[in-house]
Amino acid sequence: MKFAVIGGTGLIGSQVVKKLNAAGHEAVPHSQSTGVDVISGQGLDEAVAGADVVVNLTNSPTFDEASPAFFRASMDNLLAAAGKGGVGHFVILSIVGTDRVPELDYYRAKTLQENILAAGPIPYSIVRATQFMEFIDAVLSWTTDGDTVRLPATPIQPIAAGDVADAVVEVAVGAPLNGIRSIGGPEVFNLDELGRITLSRKGDDRTVVTDPTAGMFAAVQGDVLTDTAAHLAPTHYADWLS
Numbered sequence: 157m158k159f160a161v162i163g164g165t166g167l168i169g170s171q172v173v174k175k176l177n178a179a180g181h182e183a184v185p186h187s188q189s190t191g192v193d194v195i196s197g198q199g200l201d202e203a204v205a206g207a208d209v210v211v212n213l214t215n216s217p218t219f220d221e222a223s224p225a226f227f228r229a230s231m232d233n234l235l236a237a238a239g240k241g242g243v244g245h246f247v248i249l250s251i252v253g254t255d256r257v258p259e260l261d262y263y264r265a266k267t268l269q270e271n272i273l274a275a276g277p278i279p280y281s282i283v284r285a286t287q288f289m290e291f292i293d294a295v296l297s298w299t300t301d302g303d304t305v306r307l308p309a310t311p312i313q314p315i316a317a318g319d320v321a322d323a324v325v326e327v328a329v330g331a332p333l334n335g336i337r338s339i340g341g342p343e344v345f346n347l348d349e350l351g352r353i354t355l356s357r358k359g360d361d362r363t364v365v366t367d368p369t370a371g372m373f374a375a376v377q378g379d380v381l382t383d384t385a386a387h388l389a390p391t392h393y394a395d396w397l398s
Contacts, residue, residue: 279332
C-alpha cells in the first residue's frame with residue numbers, strides 16, 4: 157500500500173514512516189521541510205496523489221485560540237486534496253478526552269478536527285491517545301519557578317511515542333474504522349505524583365508542590381484524560397525512563 161504521511165518528519169510521523177516502510181509498504185513523509193504546506197495548500201495535491209491512505213499527523217504551532225483555525229484550514233485543504241487524489245482512507249491522531257475539556261482551546265480545536273473528518277466524504281479512522289511520555293519534561297517546565305514545580309493532581313495515563321506510532325500503523329493498514337480507537341499507557345498516575353517520580357529518577361533537585369490551579373491541566377476536571385478501557389500499550393513509565 158502507498159501512504160502519504162503528512163507531518164511525517166515529527167515525533168510520531170517519523171516513526172510511522174519507518175515502521176510502514178519496514179513492513180513492506182511505501183510510506184512517504186511530507187512536511188513544510190519537504191515543500192508541503194497544509195495551510196496554503198502548497199504541494200498537497202502532489203503529496204497525496206496515488207496514495208491509498210493519508211495519515212495526518214500535523215499539529216497546530218500553538219495551543220491557544222489560534223489552534224482551531226489551523227485545524228479547520230489544514231483539514232479542509234487535506235480533504236480536498238485527498239478527494240481529488242482518490243484516497244480511500246484518512247487517518248488522524250487525536251487525544252483521549254479531547255471532547256470533554258471544552259475549557260481548553262487546543263482540545264476544542266482537536267474536537268473540531270475530528271468532527272470535520274467524520275463529516276467529510278472519505279472513509280476515516282481516528283486514533284485517540286493519552287498524554288505522551290515524551291511531553292512530561294515540557295509539562296514540568298511550564299510551571300517551574302526556581303526550584304519549585306507546581307502541578308495539579310490531574311489523573312493522566314502516559315503512553316510512549318513508539319507505542320502510539322505502532323497503533324497508528326495498525327489502524328492505517330486496516331480497513332477504515334469510520335470511528336475512534338482509543339489507546340493509552342498501562343498505568344494511571346496523578347500528574348503531581350508523576351512529576352515527583354520523574355524528577356527523582358533523573359536526579360533533579362526541583363520540588364513538586366501540588367497546586368490545583370497550576371498549568372494547562374488545571375482546567376481538566378476528573379479523570380477525562382484517562383481511559384482504562386482503551387487498548388493498553390505495553391511500555392511502562394519506569395521502563396521508559398530507564
